[in-house]
Amino acid sequence: MTTNNRHSSSFRDPSGYIFQDQGVIKRAILPLYFKQYEALNASGLFQKLQSAGLLIPHEEVANSNSEIIIQPEQLSFMTYPYEWSFMQYKEAALLTLKIQKFAVEHGFSLKDASAFNVTFHKGRMLFIDTLSFDFYEEGQPWRAYKQFIMHFFGPLLLAKYTGADALKLMSTYLDGIPVDMLAAMLPFKTKLNPFLYTNIHLLAKFENKYSEDYDNTSKVRKLSKRAMLNMIEGLYDYIKKMKLENASEWGNYYDKTNYEDAAFKKKSDIINTWIKNLNVKTLIDVGGNDGTFVRKIDTTLEEALVCDIDNNAVDANYVQLRRSKETNMLPFMLDVLNPSAAIGFNNKERDAFLTRISSYAPDMTMALAVIHHMSLSGNIPFEMSAEFFASFSKHLIIEFPKRNDSWVQRLLNTKGEFKAHFDFYSISNFETAYAQYFDTIEILEIEGSERVMYLLKTKDD
């Protein structure tokens, strides 16, 4: 009845599928999964995981012989694994293991361990694939173990040893990073650690060795429940302690910039007044660092999306929101020069960043100390950045550092003899270009700095 609206990412699992019903996301459960679904309800597993805030809450809205329909809590903005910072990725991995342990203790087991089963929602990672549970049979190994390594442990290890950018590989390998590739990419010292040797290198060897063996499954030995739980706990403990090897401590970024305290205060006062006057409830801060300026907004926001290209900044934001238990802050990684594309089968499994942010349509976009990076490092003409910022929200607060700003000078000096090619970077050219897409509401200079704040509104067509 509703298959026409089946979500284009929902085809892997034959237990059911996600569809859209008048703008509301729902999940259909097929008869194949009825037994599991009833048992999960009867055992209280759903209810317990939901009360503990680990699994997305849902309610049953229809029940027939051919289909059960449940309606999950709606997600405001979906982020994908390749948009998470290292710490967020860690939390998603730990959540999956925690749920697997709890499930096994209650007679169930996760039948898959895809990183796409998790998303960031209301200040924490949340498991969103309600149909991932199957019956646990004592003695059975964890069928999703290899998938867990490919989706979680492998990418985290690559990030640990080569840098957080390795997590972006997940946008190419939607089914997880191949184990032989993981084994080849990790440094030799990982072979000397017995834990990493078995979970990565030996796994790659075994997978290779048995890849031609299509019918003989008798070699699979039974794995006791205790042994499986040891394996899960071992992974949990290791991942929990993981740190990036080359991560610089996130110092106070704003101490390093050329802000006087007074100018900093002035800037946040301007933002505050504008946000209040326009009664902003949702916003996106593009290049929002660790969320400093969003936290200085003293009106209550329903939600603030804060993205940055720097893993350290997003990690710092994440740690802060976890410690103070904020639920309206949604941090994620974004390279504004190359936002996530639409990928997967038919290019429709995972939506592009622009598609998601356009349908989210935040009341306000903030772009503070970003335009000089876009224009001078990314060579994006003002017309193009204006078009970008005008495409997803009605209002824009944008900060323009003038040519004399020390950061602008630094960027210009890196251009050497081609410095003259960047003469276009001037406040008048900026204003002319942005006037094609925006009407100006207010312009304020930040005293004590070389920077100007603009409050703009998109032109009504």
Add this chain to the structure above:
Amino acid sequence: MIHFLYFDPGLGALILQAIAAAIAGVVLFSKNLMFKIKSFLGLVKQDDDVFDDINVKDSDIESNASSDDKQ
């Protein structure tokens, strides 16, 4: 058991788990032993304040369930 329809778990990965579990058992055992020695000597560091441990505590389930009731 319906997951057989779904994706290939990897035969090698299934066989490997006995070894992975044994190694993890040794690691956990020595970790617990070290913890006992360290706490005996008063060297236990404060726990991670961002990520909690693997067990879902009853208090997590109950406190949230009761606060839901109030809404």
